[in-house]
Amino acid sequence: MAREQLGICAEANLHASYLLFNALEGQEAVMRQKLARVPILLARLAEHFSEAQLTGVVAIGANYWDSLYPGARPQGLQAFPFADNDNLALAEVWADLFVVVRSDRLDVNFIACQQICQLLKPDVDLLEQLQGFRYLDGRDLTGFIDAPQxxxxxxxxxxxxxxxxxxxxxAAGSYLYLQRWHYDLVHWQQLEISQQEEIMGVSKIEGTLLQPPRLHPNSHALTSRLGKAENLPPLVTQNMPFAEQNSQGLINLSYASEPDSFNRQFGFQLGCQPSRQGEPGHSANQYDLFFDYCHADLCAAFFAPSLSFLEMACRPTGK
Structure with missing residues (x-):
């Protein structure tokens, strides 16, 4: 039976580090060997720092997959969808590799990232390192509970x-979508709490869905449920706020067992899904109300293969 990477279904942590790499051409055989060693490295550190609850995920970019693993490709794996949309400006990053490190200790994250970079060099270039943190016991910087559903x-x-x-x-792999959202907190914090709740579609304290007529059809919560309150969200998210001096927001990871799950949800939030046409009160310009208070400057699509696949693919025969 295939074994999944433990970070995919892990519980929330206090800290998260994200590494985006581009791989040098012609080093694919070496990279297959090294990527199979990253989970081993993380498992060793997790045992040494057992109280930190360290986990991680190794994922391969949609545009790099065929170079690294030419023998087979996950069905439907493609570059980030909806890169050009009238309702939201999206900036796609062309990253070959994505490594997620999560734990309850920032110093352990640092050690893990340092060792991963040492392992992968000199065959990669580090494009960016992002850092997320747990805020107010699981709330977003907007003050709302993050992904209560x-x-x-x-x-x-x-x-x-x-x-x-x-x-x-x-089997046991996962489609992974990365987005970095920057928040316009200045304007957001000028809103009344009741206005914020109607945009998000949930109560600010409990995180429960609002009741009609306060539940707007284009609220953040309802568009995440494909427009129906009784629906369960089709994705599992691992979100972490980030904050710098002049920039704050959310690092959003969405995991799915099939790529259509993300396409359906995000397309619905953007207001560009055909299924939205003909709905009561729908117009072509309707989209997730929260998008008026944030923008995404980093989007990328990956596939996180199982541990079994990583181990099998690094064998010289590929078997």
Missing amino acids: NPKGSRKRQLTLVDPITQPVF
């Missing part, structure tokens, strides 16, 4: 891990 338990595994029946080669 996130699935739990077996439902989480069902939504994130590729089914072995549909794609046996990629």
